[in-house]
Every structure is written in structure tokens, then in C-alpha cells.
Amino acid sequence: MYYFTKVSMLTNAIARLRPLMQHKHLFVWCLCFFIFNQYSFSQNNRAGAIEGRVVDERSQPVETALVQVKGTTKGEYTNDKGYYRISGIPAGNQTLVITGMGLKEKNVTVNVAAGTITKVSDIEIENSVSLKEVAVIGKSEARKQQELAYAVSVLDVKEMYNTTASLGKLLNNxxxxxxxxxxxxxxxYTFSLNGFSGNQVKFFLDGxxxxxxxxxFNLGSISTSMADRIDVYKGVLPVNLGADALGGAVNIITRKTANYxxxxxxFGSFNTHKAALNGAYTDAKTGFTFRLNGFFNYSDxxxxxxxxxxxLSTGKQVDERWVKRFNDGYRSGGVxxxxxxxxxxxxxxxxxxFIWxxxxxxxxxxxxxxAVYGGVKxxxxxxxxxxxxxxxxxxxEGLSASLYGAYSSVNTFTVDxxxxxxxWLGEWVPKSAHGxxxxxxxxxxxxxxxxxxxVSYMIDLHQSLxxxxIFSSTERKIHDKVDPDNESNKIPQKLNKNITGLGWLIKYDRWNANVFAKLYNLSSDSYKIFDQFTDDERLEKVSDSKTELGYGAAFTYFILPKLQAKVSYEHAYxxxxxxEMFGDGLVQQRNPDLKPEQSDNVNIGLTFEQTIQDHTFHIEAGGIYRNAKDFIRKGVSLTSNPTTGYENLGKVRTFGFEGSIDYRWKNLLHAGANITYQNLKDRQRFEKNDGYTGDGIIEHLTYGERIPNVPYLFGNALVGLSFQNFGMKDSELTFDxxxxxxxxxxxxxxxLGAGASKKIIPSQASHDISLGYAMEKGKYNVILECTNLGDRKLYDNYRLQKPGRAFNVKFRYYINW
Incomplete structure (x- = not known):
């Protein structure tokens, strides 16, 4: 009867609005008035709210207990202090149903008063008979996210606000x-996840x-103190993110503190300076909200x-030596x-x-x-x-909607x-040609x-659709002052994307599952060069359109209250x-013939967390399988003037595993380590040859070999100590x-090639240490850091050396009211 009532309400609402739809402008205004009037009336006159706390037998707060209003879709989980608040509840006697893993279900009757908040006395709940030995403990937002069906790792940034490292470097952990x-x-920088990198992994800011x-405005420039946590999805993504990621995504969740x-x-080595300002204000009475995030970075x-x-007189290499970089300054700022x-x-x-x-x-x-440059900007x-x-x-009730719209104007300038x-000595000789x-x-x-x-709809407390x-349209125009008549720059280039996703979520105490499908569409306008290096060489405008269908599912089950298993599959595009298609106008070459890449992705994993007195252990282990086609790979041309470019590689198959362990003892010691192995191999056995030597099917020379220029084995470890009230009250001394x-x-x-001529990125290890001191409960903070303590030669990419030993000092001020 409950579902028929909801459908009837929706049908009646649409029927009331149908006559107005013949007059579009009138319809829009009336619709807005209807929504405002309907909710103002229902929420202020016919409904009320309740708030209270759930505690255990020892009067300790119980977190993540589900408090439901029986017969409705209204319900909330308790926070870390055991509190809950539920609004929009029909006035009158209502039954609250309190449930949770390891908890005995409890029903409480509450009289809800219309237009007010009804205070409910503490609700005491017991552990279930079969799980008496399980202690119900609080869970952070990061932990709640990890308990979803998706293969997701969560980086809790709140504990890292005092570091000078960028968000990108923190993700290496x-x-x-x-x-x-x-x-x-x-x-x-290139972000790599399970061997997928670049645009194969998508980035989000609050979704x-x-x-x-x-x-x-990216992971390397925005301040760490802007984020609350970072969710790293390793495969299947929630439908609401609406992305065409092939191998995963990163969602930066900003701080939601109301007033801070x-x-x-x-400042530090190499004349490096970084400043950040983050804050928010919300008026509890009016709901007015203002949020600010700002940053500035500078380094020589x-x-x-x-x-x-x-x-330079002969053009031959004479030796190798240590020299200073001399044309590598960087400045960035944003609000x-x-x-x-x-x-x-x-x-x-x-x-x-607004972002600037x-x-x-x-x-x-x-x-x-x-290749070394002295004047390229x-x-x-x-x-x-x-x-x-x-x-x-x-x-x-149960129908939710959200909308995001943005217009982006991004101008990129290149001067050469x-x-x-x-x-590399900074010496130069004149050239006959400019550039x-x-x-x-x-x-x-x-x-x-x-x-x-x-748009989402809660069918009941356990199911939702x-x-x-998501629609995006990018138009690119190029103007070159030194070549204003370039025919290629006169052809506008455009790229449109439409991605539609439909998902079904089923959620119970011990398990939850997601099933979804996605429809992808790409249309592009660009140009190509035909008959290159011949007398008939010409530019022609080309258009293309592609549509693909993806699908998948994710499932998780708690084998034991502390042991969680996950499995997910996705056919992704x-x-x-x-x-990638149009290039960057400098080092990266264009390739308008790129095709969408597709992959069948499987993730499996186990998570275990246990607290024994003052000792907490968190262990994760997982396996990955990726079978990609038309894999888009970034290549490097090893010429005297090297360039990069993207190309489709027929088939790539990935097997891998990962594991991590974290340990905490009281508030004094924390330690952790992780290891990753990922084996990406070329599985394209045959390829079509369309070249000057003739057409035909030939065997792929690199079939069965590991994909180059991709790390396959790496790991991290960390140890930290924390001493409370060190030297003064409400202080903390930390060492990491x-x-x-x-x-x-x-x-x-x-x-390919002789062993002596093969180019490698060498094995390497780097060590970082930091010492921090916080006063007055974190209001004043001073941090000393040393990165690359051993002053090693470090490379993430071939023959592109990273900084040596560096020292930094950071001052931070924080208030919350």
C-alpha cells in the first residue's frame, strides 16, 4: 500500500501541472512557485524533525547505527558521538527502528510535533546474542566509504594538513x-592507477x-589543507560521478566544516614558497554560506x-656532470x-x-x-x-535531484x-632559424x-535507483603570432561527450551491491594531413562520431563483522x-585518429580491521585483472629533439595484486606499508601493415612482452610518533x-634491441622525514621537513631527474568556531 501511495502522489502532482505546460514561461514560474509552496507548507506545517542519541549498555555513544522511521524512507546513521537528526517526518506517533551490525534491533515510539524538532531521550541498544563479543566502535567518514562495494581506498587528509607535500605526492602512499x-x-605529472595512467583515470572535486x-588547478598546485579526504576508486565508479574512466578515479572531498x-x-630549498588560505562561514539561521580556497606557489x-x-661548436656530447637547472621557474595561484x-x-x-x-x-x-631550452615559456x-x-x-518522498553546470575558459600560451x-652549462650559440x-x-x-x-529514487530503505x-563540449581555437596564416590553425576543433548512467543499489547490514549500465557518445571535428611529404599534401576537415555501451556490478559481503570481501566487474570505455587528439602545441603531438579504449576490469579484495585493547590493525589485500583493447599509450620519440604523443595499442592485459597493513598503538605510534605488483603485457598477436613496404597481416614483434615505461613493482612504508602535552598543555610533538x-x-x-642499448628507469628509494609541533590544540603549528634525505638521483620518467635533498619550514594557523 505504501508504494501505491507514493506513485499516486507523483501522478497527482504531474496532473496538476499538465495544463500549464502549454505555456512554457508560465509553466517554469508556476513550477518554481509550486515547489517552494509545496515544501514550505509540508515541512513547516505538516512535518517535524527528531534528534537524539544512541548509546550502548555503558552509556557510550554508538556510531553508524541506522535509525529508521518505520513505514517511510526516512532514516539516518548516527555520527561519531552517537547523534542523529531526521527531518521531514509526518506529525504524530511514529516508530523508530534502530539496527546495525552486531546490534539487537530495537523499536521506540516517538510523538512527532509538526513544525518543531522533537528531542528524543537516549536510546540504549544491546549487542546481539550471536555477536556479544563484538565491540561497537565509531567509524570515520573514510571508513564508511571503504565499506561500500566499490574497490576504493581512502586517504584521510585531516592528519596531513601540516605537511608541505602536494596532494599528488600524498597519494603515493x-x-x-x-x-x-x-x-x-x-x-x-602523470597519475598511474593499476597501470592505467593519464586520462584513463579521472579526477573530481566534490564529485x-x-x-x-x-x-x-590540479593535484600538484592546490593546497593539502583544502581537502578532508581523497577517495581513490580502483575500477568501478559510482554512477553519480558520471565519468568515462577506464581504470578508476580520484574524488577530492573538500572540508565541510561550517566555520573555520x-x-x-x-619556504624551503630552491627558493620554494607555498601559501594557502582556506575558510568557510555558515549562518545557522539564514543558511547563508561562504567558502574560500586559495593558494600560491613559487619555485626557482x-x-x-x-x-x-x-x-655547441661540434654538437657532440663531451661528458656528463652536475649542473644547476637555469630555466625552470614556476609560479601559480588560484582562488x-x-x-x-x-x-x-x-x-x-x-x-x-567561481574558480580563477x-x-x-x-x-x-x-x-x-x-633537449635543453633557455627561453621556452x-x-x-x-x-x-x-x-x-x-x-x-x-x-x-525519496526522490532526490542535483545539478551542476559550469562554463570553462582556459587559455594556454606557448612562447618559443x-x-x-x-x-646544460647555460651556454648558447645563435641558430639560423627561430625557435x-x-x-x-x-x-x-x-x-x-x-x-x-x-536523479535518484529510494524504492525503500534497502533499494534505490x-x-x-553528463554533457561536455570543448571547442579549441589556435592563433600563432609567428605563423598567422597557418591553415591548420584556422580550422576550429571541437569535442563533444555525452555519458548516461543508470544504477541500482541494494543495501543491507552485511552486504550491498550495485548494478549499472553506461552509454557513451563521442563526436569530434578536427583536421588531418593527407598525402604527407608528397606534392598532393593537404589539410582536410574531418568529423567523427562513436557510441558505446558499458556495464558492470560491484558486490561486498561481511564474512565476519571485521572481515569484508569485495568483488567488482566492469566493461568500461x-x-x-x-x-590527446589535438596536442599541446609544443612537446606533445596531435593524433585525431585516436579511438575510444575499452577494458574488462575485475577487482577482488579482502579487508580486515581489529582493535585489541590499545592496538588497532587494518589489513587490505586485493587482486586486479584488466583486459584492454585500443589501449591509449603515451610514447616518447628518442630523437635529438624528443617529443611525446598518444597512440592506440591493440590489446593489453594486466594481472596484479596489492597489499597494505596499518598499525596504531594508542595515540603514540602509527606505522604502515604497502606493496603493488602489476604486470601489463602486449596481447596483440597480429596487426595490419599499411606502409610503404606493402599491405598485409604481420605478426606483432612485441606480443607477450611487458608494456614499457610503466612501473610494475613498487611500495611505500611510513612510521610516525606522537607525544601529547610535550613541553606545554594542549601541545603535540610529532615525528614522521x-x-x-x-x-x-x-x-x-x-x-627489442641489444641489451647494452636498452634505456631503463633505475631502481630507486627515497627517504623523507618531518618534525612538527602543534600548540593550543592545533591552533599554532610549526613543521620542519627534509625530502630525499639521501640526496639520491630520482627519476619517475626516463632522463627527467627530480630534485635532490630539500629542506622546508611550514607555519600554519587554524581556528574553528
């Missing part, structure tokens, strides 16, 4: 993750895609590298603002946002250090206005006009519209991005040590 940097602060944010201010400044990046020295209203009858939140960011980057090298500017809206119980040739790599003074304009709409659609290790790997396929 998660198994299966590698963040590979080309150099120092602000350098290009909003970051594809259109520009190079100046967090300011920090650090003049660290020493062991580089090849070329005699993210959001303001609007929260907790209103017409919106849970209605927020207007900018960076200036001196380009020291090409794709390897064999790049710059980018981003301006992104946006709107976010969300409302639960829209029209009928010097008629010079440099070596150290390619003569250009170009401006690339990227304009993008993004809309993400999500979610429908999500990833659509090429504009920078971390180890990052990676096994050496080949730049190109290991089976």
Missing part, C-alpha cells in the same frame, strides 16, 4: 598508485569533473641534475569561491561558484634531458563560473621564439560547457580527450618517516 613527475614544483579546470579559518605558509627549481654536456544558501525548503544547497587560476612555467627540457589562465543545486524529497641553441624546438608564439583557447544532472547524465621504493623498468620493449 596508497597501494597501486604512482604519481610520476617530470621534475620539481609545478612540473608535468565535479576536473577535466576543464586547466593546468594551474586555516592559513599556512612554507634550480636544483642540480646530472646532465649530458654538449659542445575557488562558493556562496549561496543551504538547508532551504527549495534546496539542500544552492551555491554559485593562473600559472607561468619556464620549460627547461623536452621529453628527456637530451608556457602560461595558462582559467576562469570557471559554476552553479550547484541539490534537493532531497523532490515532489515525493629564440634563435638559439643551449647546453629552440619549434618557432611559435601561440595561444590555444579552450572553451567548455559542462552539465551534470543526477540513480540516473545520471574511455573516450579520448582534447589534449616515510620510504618510497620502486623497481627499475624499461623505457621501451625489453625484447
Amino acid at each position: 596508497i597501494s597501486s598508485v604512482r604519481v610520476r613527475e617530470d621534475g620539481g614544483v609545478g612540473s608535468n 565535479v569533473p576536473m577535466d576543464n579546470f586547466g593546468s594551474s 579559518l586555516d592559513a599556512s605558509y612554507s 627549481n634550480d636544483y642540480k641534475v646530472y646532465a649530458p654536456i654538449v659542445d 575557488r569561491l562558493e556562496t549561496g544558501l543551504t538547508d532551504k525548503s527549495y534546496a539542500d544547497y544552492l551555491l554559485f561558484g 587560476s593562473k600559472d607561468d612555467n619556464d620549460v627547461q627540457t623536452g621529453a628527456t634531458m637530451d 608556457t602560461k595558462s589562465e582559467s576562469m570557471i563560473p559554476s552553479l550547484r543545486w541539490k534537493k532531497d524529497d523532490l515532489f515525493v 621564439t629564440l634563435a638559439r641553441k643551449y647546453n 629552440e624546438r619549434s618557432n611559435t608564439d601561440s595561444k590555444i583557447k579552450n572553451h567548455e560547457w559542462t552539465v551534470n544532472a543526477n 540513480t540516473l545520471n547524465h 574511455r573516450l579520448p580527450e582534447s589534449n 618517516y616515510s620510504l618510497n621504493w620502486i623497481k627499475g623498468y624499461y623505457l621501451s620493449f625489453s625484447g
Whole structure:
């Protein structure tokens, strides 16, 4: 009867609005008035709210107990203090049903008063008979996220606000993750997850895609203190994220503290300076909300590298020696603002946002250090206005909707006009032609519209449906001052994406499951060069459109209250991005023929957590399988002027495993370690030959070999000590040590060429230490850090050396009211 009532309510609402739909503008205004009036009336006059606390037999708070209003979809989980609050409850006598893993179900009758908040006395709940030995303990938001069916690792950033490391470097502490940097602060980086990298892994900020944010607003530039936690999905993604990720995603969850201010400044080696300001204000009465995130970064990046020295008069390498980088300065800054209203009858939140960011980057090298530049510069500017809206119980109980819309204007500038040739000593000789790599003074304009709409419906307290659609349209225009008549720059390039997802969630105490399907569509307008290097060479405009269907499922089950098993499968697609198809105008070459890559992904895993008196253990182990087709791989051309580019590689198969262990003793000691092995192999046995030597089917020379330039074995370890009330009351002294290790790997396929000529990224280990002191419960903080303690030669990419030993000092001030 309950479901028929809900359907009837929805039908009646639509019937009341149908006559107005003949007049569109009138319909819109009446619809807005109807929504506002309907909710104002129902919430303020016919419904009420309740709040209270759930405790155990010892009057200790119980977290994650589910408090449900019987016969409705209303329900909330208790927080870490055992509190809950449920609004929109019909007035009158209602029955609360309290359940949870290891808890004996309890029913409590409450009289709900209309238009007010009813205070409920503490509800005492007992452990179930079969699980008397299980202690119910609190769970953080990070832990709750990990208990979902998805293969997800959660980085709790709150404990890392005092570090000077970027968010990208912090993610290296998660198994299966590698963040590979080309150099120092602000350098290009590649994020790798389970062997998938670049755009195969998607990034989000509070569920909003970051594809259109520009190079100046990314994991390497935004401050650590901006985030509350980071969710790393290793495979299947929630439907509401609406992305075309092939191998996973990273969702940065920003801080939701209502009223706080967090300011920090650090300085260190290589004239590096970083500043950050984060804060928020919410008026509890009016719901007015204002949020600010700002950052500034600067570095000369003049660290020493062991580089090849070329005699400019002969063009031959004479030796290798330690030299300082001299054209590698970096500056970036950005502001993210959001303001609007929260907790209103017409919106849970209605927020207007704006992102502005900018960076200036001196380009020291090409794709390897064999190319050295003295005057190449790049710059980018981003301006992104946006709107976010969300409302639960829209029209009928259990129906929720959210909308995000943004317009992105990102301009990228590249200047390479010097008629010079440099070596690593900073010496130069004149060239007959302008441009150290390619003569250009170009401006690339990227304009993008993004809309993400999500609707979900709770069928009952255990089932829900979610429908999500994301649309993005990117248009690129190029103008080059030194080549204004270039025919290729006169052809606008455009890329449109539509991704629609439908998901079904089933959730019970000991297990939950997700089943979903996604429809992908890509359309592009670009140009190609035909009959290159012949008298008939010409440019022609080309258009393309592709549609694909993906699907999958994720399942988790608690074998024991502390032992969780997970399994997930997805047939996923990833659509090429504009920078892959159209290039970057400098080092990265264009490839408009890129096809969507697809992969069958399987993840399995076990998670165990146990607390024995003051000792807490958390252990995770998992396995991965990836079978990818049309794999998009970034390659490097080893010429005197190296470039990079993306290409489809027929078939790639991945097997791997990962494991991690974390240990805590009281608030004094914490330690952890993880290891990852991932074996990516070329499974394309035959390929079609369309070349000057003739057409036909030939055997693939690299069949069965490991994919090059991808780390396959790596790990991390850390140890930390914390001493409370050290020297003064409400203070904390901390000491942290971390180890990052990676096994050496080949730049190109290991089976090709002579052994002595094969290029490798060597095995390496780096050590970082830090000492911190917090006063007045974290209000004042001072941190000393040393990275690459052993001053080792470190490489994430072939012949692109990272900084040596560096020291940093950070000051941080935090208040919360």
C-alpha cells in the first residue's frame, strides 16, 4: 500500500501541472512557485524533525547505527558521538527502528510535533546474542566509504594538513598508485592507477569533473589543507560521478566544516614558497554560506641534475656532470569561491561558484634531458563560473535531484621564439632559424560547457535507483603570432561527450551491491594531413562520431563483522580527450585518429580491521585483472629533439595484486606499508601493415612482452610518533618517516634491441622525514621537513631527474568556531 501511495502522489502532482505546460514561461514560474509552496507548507506545517542519541549498555555513544522511521524512507546513521537528526517526518506517533551490525534491533515510539524538532531521550541498544563479543566502535567518514562495494581506498587528509607535500605526492602512499613527475614544483605529472595512467583515470572535486579546470588547478598546485579526504576508486565508479574512466578515479572531498579559518605558509630549498588560505562561514539561521580556497606557489627549481654536456661548436656530447637547472621557474595561484544558501525548503544547497587560476612555467627540457631550452615559456589562465543545486524529497518522498553546470575558459600560451641553441652549462650559440624546438608564439583557447544532472529514487530503505547524465563540449581555437596564416590553425576543433548512467543499489547490514549500465557518445571535428611529404599534401576537415555501451556490478559481503570481501566487474570505455587528439602545441603531438579504449576490469579484495585493547590493525589485500583493447599509450620519440604523443595499442592485459597493513598503538605510534605488483603485457598477436613496404597481416614483434615505461613493482612504508602535552598543555610533538621504493623498468620493449642499448628507469628509494609541533590544540603549528634525505638521483620518467635533498619550514594557523 505504501508504494501505491507514493506513485499516486507523483501522478497527482504531474496532473496538476499538465495544463500549464502549454505555456512554457508560465509553466517554469508556476513550477518554481509550486515547489517552494509545496515544501514550505509540508515541512513547516505538516512535518517535524527528531534528534537524539544512541548509546550502548555503558552509556557510550554508538556510531553508524541506522535509525529508521518505520513505514517511510526516512532514516539516518548516527555520527561519531552517537547523534542523529531526521527531518521531514509526518506529525504524530511514529516508530523508530534502530539496527546495525552486531546490534539487537530495537523499536521506540516517538510523538512527532509538526513544525518543531522533537528531542528524543537516549536510546540504549544491546549487542546481539550471536555477536556479544563484538565491540561497537565509531567509524570515520573514510571508513564508511571503504565499506561500500566499490574497490576504493581512502586517504584521510585531516592528519596531513601540516605537511608541505602536494596532494599528488600524498597519494603515493596508497597501494597501486604512482604519481610520476617530470621534475620539481609545478612540473608535468602523470597519475598511474593499476597501470592505467593519464586520462584513463579521472579526477573530481566534490564529485565535479576536473577535466576543464586547466593546468594551474590540479593535484600538484592546490593546497593539502583544502581537502578532508581523497577517495581513490580502483575500477568501478559510482554512477553519480558520471565519468568515462577506464581504470578508476580520484574524488577530492573538500572540508565541510561550517566555520573555520586555516592559513599556512612554507619556504624551503630552491627558493620554494607555498601559501594557502582556506575558510568557510555558515549562518545557522539564514543558511547563508561562504567558502574560500586559495593558494600560491613559487619555485626557482634550480636544483642540480646530472646532465649530458654538449659542445655547441661540434654538437657532440663531451661528458656528463652536475649542473644547476637555469630555466625552470614556476609560479601559480588560484582562488575557488562558493556562496549561496543551504538547508532551504527549495534546496539542500544552492551555491554559485567561481574558480580563477593562473600559472607561468619556464620549460627547461623536452621529453628527456637530451633537449635543453633557455627561453621556452608556457602560461595558462582559467576562469570557471559554476552553479550547484541539490534537493532531497523532490515532489515525493525519496526522490532526490542535483545539478551542476559550469562554463570553462582556459587559455594556454606557448612562447618559443629564440634563435638559439643551449647546453646544460647555460651556454648558447645563435641558430639560423627561430625557435629552440619549434618557432611559435601561440595561444590555444579552450572553451567548455559542462552539465551534470543526477536523479535518484529510494524504492525503500534497502533499494534505490540513480540516473545520471553528463554533457561536455570543448571547442579549441589556435592563433600563432609567428605563423598567422597557418591553415591548420584556422580550422576550429571541437569535442563533444555525452555519458548516461543508470544504477541500482541494494543495501543491507552485511552486504550491498550495485548494478549499472553506461552509454557513451563521442563526436569530434578536427583536421588531418593527407598525402604527407608528397606534392598532393593537404589539410582536410574531418568529423567523427562513436557510441558505446558499458556495464558492470560491484558486490561486498561481511564474512565476519571485521572481515569484508569485495568483488567488482566492469566493461568500461574511455573516450579520448582534447589534449590527446589535438596536442599541446609544443612537446606533445596531435593524433585525431585516436579511438575510444575499452577494458574488462575485475577487482577482488579482502579487508580486515581489529582493535585489541590499545592496538588497532587494518589489513587490505586485493587482486586486479584488466583486459584492454585500443589501449591509449603515451610514447616518447628518442630523437635529438624528443617529443611525446598518444597512440592506440591493440590489446593489453594486466594481472596484479596489492597489499597494505596499518598499525596504531594508542595515540603514540602509527606505522604502515604497502606493496603493488602489476604486470601489463602486449596481447596483440597480429596487426595490419599499411606502409610503404606493402599491405598485409604481420605478426606483432612485441606480443607477450611487458608494456614499457610503466612501473610494475613498487611500495611505500611510513612510521610516525606522537607525544601529547610535550613541553606545554594542549601541545603535540610529532615525528614522521616515510620510504618510497620502486623497481627499475624499461623505457621501451625489453625484447627489442641489444641489451647494452636498452634505456631503463633505475631502481630507486627515497627517504623523507618531518618534525612538527602543534600548540593550543592545533591552533599554532610549526613543521620542519627534509625530502630525499639521501640526496639520491630520482627519476619517475626516463632522463627527467627530480630534485635532490630539500629542506622546508611550514607555519600554519587554524581556528574553528
